[in-house]
Amino acid sequence: MHISLTGRLGSGKSTVARLISSTYGYEIHSTGTAVRKIAADLGMTALEFNRLMTEDPKYDYMIDDETRRISIERADDKIIYDSRMAWHFAVSSFKVYLYVPTEVSAKRILADESRGDVERYSGVEDAVKQIEDRMMEENRRYRKIYNVDHLDLSNYDLTVDTEHRSPEEVMELIMSEFSLYCGDPGRYLRRFVK
Secondary structure: OEEEEEEOOOOOHHHHHHHHHHHHOOEEEEHHHHHHHHHHHOOOOHHHHHHHHHHOOHHHHHHHHHHHHHHHHOOOOOEEEEOOOHHHHOOOEEEEEEEOOHHHHHHHHHHOHHHHHHOOOOOHHHHHHHHHHHHHHHHHHHHHHHOOOOOOHHHOOEEEEOOOOOHHHHHHHHHHHHHHHHHOHHHOOOEEEO
16 A cells, blocks of 8 residues: 655655655655656746646646556555645555644745755745745645645545654654554544644
8 A cells, every 4th residue: 555645845745755765665756856847847936837737737637647547557566655636646545644834844945955946935934925825826726626625634544743753753653553554444543643
């Protein structure tokens, strides 16, 4: 069974996905990497590209169709999706949402040099505004294209607040809950761990 990992910007999705990959041997399928690459190729920021995607859903369809295809064709492989919408498109996945307050998210993103020039901020206030704008823009797009609300936590099997947890603690919590889920998915009770 696969794990779909989504959440707020700066919540630690990519870091936790890399830890799960290196510790448990999962392959990462990251749609965020694909989105940032396309945005960079088009000479746009992530927010500008999200706005383009609102007008032209072909990019969403390409990315999400690929997620569904992989989840079906490679159902027995150990895959973790680092993706906003994999919870909706990956067939038979354990759906995890990582939460973090926006100001914490902004500080984390400002400190992350791996994001390159696709995400440009003048400071924490600007980052908070752009992160909130991008989050709302993405949610409007998903509602328009797929009629789903990716911010509705009832869509997920497990929600974890990452503000006061190390990535290693988040990873271990996810894998512990995933083990319980795999034991009997029908009896697993959704959880929000603060």
